[in-house]
Amino acid sequence: MVLTRKTPTIQDVALRAQVSSATVSRVLSAPERVSEKTRERVNAAVRDTGYSINQAARSLRMKTARTLLMVAPNIGNPFYSVILDAVIDEAQKRGYGVLVGTNIGLDPGRWLTDYLLSTRADGLLLFHGGLDPEDLHTFAREEGISLPVVASYDEPPAPLVTSVVTDNRAAAARAVRYLMQLGHTKIGHLAGPVRNNRPNERLLGFEEAMTAANLPLNPAWILPGNYDQPGGIAAARAILALTERPTAMFCGNDESAFGFIHGLREGGVECPRDISVIGFDDVGQAEIYHPTLTTMRQPREDLGRVATRRLIDIIEKRETPTDPVHVVLPAELIIRESTRALDSSGR
Amino acid sequence: MVLTRKTPTIQDVALRAQVSSATVSRVLSAPERVSEKTRERVNAAVRDTGYSINQAARSLRMKTARTLLMVAPNIGNPFYSVILDAVIDEAQKRGYGVLVGTNIGLDPGRWLTDYLLSTRADGLLLFHGGLDPEDLHTFAREEGISLPVVASYDEPPAPLVTSVVTDNRAAAARAVRYLMQLGHTKIGHLAGPVRNNRPNERLLGFEEAMTAANLPLNPAWILPGNYDQPGGIAAARAILALTERPTAMFCGNDESAFGFIHGLREGGVECPRDISVIGFDDVGQAEIYHPTLTTMRQPREDLGRVATRRLIDIIEKRETPTDPVHVVLPAELIIRESTRALDSSGR
DNA sequence: TTGTACGCGTTATCAG
DNA sequence: CTGATAACGCGTACAA
Numbered sequence: 001m002v003l004t005r006k007t008p009t010i011q012d013v014a015l016r017a018q019v020s021s022a023t024v025s026r027v028l029s030a031p032e033r034v035s036e037k038t039r040e041r042v043n044a045a046v047r048d049t050g051y052s053i054n055q056a057a058r059s060l061r062m063k064t065a066r067t068l069l070m071v072a073p074n075i076g077n078p079f080y081s082v083i084l085d086a087v088i089d090e091a092q093k094r095g096y097g098v099l100v101g102t103n104i105g106l107d108p109g110r111w112l113t114d115y116l117l118s119t120r121a122d123g124l125l126l127f128h129g130g131l132d133p134e135d136l137h138t139f140a141r142e143e144g145i146s147l148p149v150v151a152s153y154d155e156p157p158a159p160l161v162t163s164v165v166t167d168n169r170a171a172a173a174r175a176v177r178y179l180m181q182l183g184h185t186k187i188g189h190l191a192g193p194v195r196n197n198r199p200n201e202r203l204l205g206f207e208e209a210m211t212a213a214n215l216p217l218n219p220a221w222i223l224p225g226n227y228d229q230p231g232g233i234a235a236a237r238a239i240l241a242l243t244e245r246p247t248a249m250f251c252g253n254d255e256s257a258f259g260f261i262h263g264l265r266e267g268g269v270e271c272p273r274d275i276s277v278i279g280f281d282d283v284g285q286a287e288i289y290h291p292t293l294t295t296m297r298q299p300r301e302d303l304g305r306v307a308t309r310r311l312i313d314i315i316e317k318r319e320t321p322t323d324p325v326h327v328v329l330p331a332e333l334i335i336r337e338s339t340r341a342l343d344s345s346g347r
Numbered sequence: 348m349v350l351t352r353k354t355p356t357i358q359d360v361a362l363r364a365q366v367s368s369a370t371v372s373r374v375l376s377a378p379e380r381v382s383e384k385t386r387e388r389v390n391a392a393v394r395d396t397g398y399s400i401n402q403a404a405r406s407l408r409m410k411t412a413r414t415l416l417m418v419a420p421n422i423g424n425p426f427y428s429v430i431l432d433a434v435i436d437e438a439q440k441r442g443y444g445v446l447v448g449t450n451i452g453l454d455p456g457r458w459l460t461d462y463l464l465s466t467r468a469d470g471l472l473l474f475h476g477g478l479d480p481e482d483l484h485t486f487a488r489e490e491g492i493s494l495p496v497v498a499s500y501d502e503p504p505a506p507l508v509t510s511v512v513t514d515n516r517a518a519a520a521r522a523v524r525y526l527m528q529l530g531h532t533k534i535g536h537l538a539g540p541v542r543n544n545r546p547n548e549r550l551l552g553f554e555e556a557m558t559a560a561n562l563p564l565n566p567a568w569i570l571p572g573n574y575d576q577p578g579g580i581a582a583a584r585a586i587l588a589l590t591e592r593p594t595a596m597f598c599g600n601d602e603s604a605f606g607f608i609h610g611l612r613e614g615g616v617e618c619p620r621d622i623s624v625i626g627f628d629d630v631g632q633a634e635i636y637h638p639t640l641t642t643m644r645q646p647r648e649d650l651g652r653v654a655t656r657r658l659i660d661i662i663e664k665r666e667t668p669t670d671p672v673h674v675v676l677p678a679e680l681i682i683r684e685s686t687r688a689l690d691s692s693g694r
Numbered sequence: 695t696t697g698t699a700c701g702c703g704t705t706a707t708c709a710g
Numbered sequence: 711c712t713g714a715t716a717a718c719g720c721g722t723a724c725a726a
Binding site: 007052053054055056057059060065067074075076077078080081082084085088089092097098099100101102113114115117118119120229233258259261262265284285287288289290 | 354399400401402403404406407412414421422423424425427428429431432435436439444445446447448449460461462464465466467576580605606608609612631632634635636637
Binding site: 368406 | 718719720721722
């Protein structure tokens with residue numbers, strides 16, 4: 001741009017208001033420490049000059065960026081995007097910006113360095129199950145640096161890291177029990193990915209509920225998935241190839257459930273007529289899919305908001321990161337069309 | 348955190364490598380200007396100290412943040428989240444971070460100030476149709492500041508602003524012509540929102556195609572929408588209340604098409620049996636919805652990548668913002684189940 | 695090829 | 711209540 005004018009600094013404002021730059025700074029950050037008269041003069045000068053604070057200078061001086069880094073495996077998944085929306089909104093309310101990163105599970109040290117240690121972000125919102133927060137913590141400890149982080153995903157929370165999660169295991173068990181209530185005994189599970197070498201919590205909940213009800217776990221009905229549509233379709237094909245099929249399926253999340261139902265339909269098997277399906281998350285599509293999807297609703301917006309608030313509290317030392325808090329939010333069973341009661345004939 | 352150690356600076360590295368801080372700086376930004384021997388010594392020192400650059404100091408000095416601001420109306424919409432994914436990836440490749448903002452259409456001046464003028468972001472990726480880029484430009488001009496911005500959405504591109512868009516009007520007309528090819532003449536449209544007082548391009552394309560084919564525009568079949576599911580459901584109810592209904596509907600985007608189909612079904616009207624529906628975007632769900640959705644595919648990932656590249660080019664002065672480029676990407680007709688040919692009886 | 699020294703725009707400390 | 715001044719950590723003339 002041609003007529004680029006030097007953007008006004010705090011000095012320019014000070015000059016115009018006939019005060020020192022220190023006073024301007026005070027008006028901006030602690031107005032009560034300045035007399036009413038000068039305060040007004042300064043504010044007028046701010047308006048006149050069109051002054052706006054230089055974040056870089058401020059960050060350099062304060063050693064804080066007023067920015068959060070959110071990391072999620074795949075923003076393209078509607079599950080995360082709603083969370084991101086909430087995070088942005090909540091962060092903005094407290095004067096923080098939100099930087100977003102994906103696919104950075106490869107070299108944690110490197111991007112952690114790039115963002116957190118470089119005064120680009122003050123804290124980390126970890127929605128990425130592929131990254132072990134404990135590792136991060138040990139890494140940070142070795143480096144001797146502070147690392148405010150809040151984790152939120154479906155693995156069991158690492159004890160050392162503040163976390164905000166839904167009780168995945170309990171919710172999964174609840175989903176399975178609902179299928180049982182409908183009379184199903186031949187129940188399968190489309191599992192999510194295994195991360196950090198820890199068992200998937202929803203799978204554990206599934207097994208727990210089945211065992212508690214003395215129902216057999218048929219290995220052929222427990223299929224690996226990746227929380228995505230293709231995984232659901234593949235699982236459907238596997239089920240279609242079986243001579244003995246489950247009458248109900250608990251899918252690890254909604255995306256995979258949609259894929260699963262679609263895959264079944266391609267093979268002439270209808271949901272819920274032939275197989276009942278229950279999902280997990282309650283994304284927007286669940287309500288208008290055909291059939292509408294029975295699912296365990298995760299309070300996604302709350303997840304995002306609470307995690308953001310806690311992280312900012314940690315950053316601003318309102319909360320001590322050495323004594324991590326683990327917030328558990330409840331999931332809710334949402335009954336729709338994709339599940340039906342087994343009639344007496346066992347069909 | 349307790350044992351917080353001072354993070355190493357360029358000085359610490361210099362000390363250890365027995366060179367001056369200037370040399371370290373050079374090794375980092377222009378390695379070829381340093382002799383091989385010292386370069387190696389410095390690199391070793393960087394590793395040893397665990398040094399990482401302080402972005403704040405760098406930004407202050409360079410007057411650049413190496414950060415992009417992406418603004419979209421609603422990240423929760425899967426359409427945008429895929430774009431965001433591409434933007435992040437592309438930006439990262441060129442060493443830029445991505446800050447995300449939403450709901451900031453309220454006071455453009457204010458947040459523009461907060462982000463762009465405060466060295467938080469170097470440029471603006473505008474996916475928000477509710478914001479007029481021309482206004483932004485005039486605002487920036489009045490302020491006498493440079494404002495690198497690339498716009499991308501479904502309104503006609505503002506001449507002064509570099510833009511990357513799909514040819515919405517042509518694509519809309521193509522969609523409508525496809526319905527005609529199937530024998531439909533009673534065609535309705537579920538429109539998107541009107542923004543910046545400019546007519547919606549997809550609506551124009553619809554009207555264009557209808558007029559060109561000498562087909563009547565029935566006002567009762569042209570319904571207002573908002574590119575979302577509830578709008579689609581409401582439109583379906585309106586159509587259901589009619590005695591004479593269209594045999595085909597062109598929906599402004601996929602989200603609203605899903606809602607529309609769902610709403611019809613609730614009223615006992617089936618797609619495509621009773622009404623054919625074509626959408627716009629080709630979001631992930633389109634492929635597994637029931638019925639799978641015929642739609643105009645927008646190259647979302649390309650949209651994000653190209654826009655990002657152009658913006659960075661502008662920022663780095665490889666491209667002049669005073670002579671804006673308008674990139675138009677083609678949309679592709681994806682034929683699936685939600686549209687069917689009208690049989691001879693006219694049903 | 696390398697070193698010295700200054701300034702980017704803030705905030706915090708210390709006097710007054 | 712206000713002003714002078716010293717950092718914060720980096721890049722870059724300019725000099726050697």
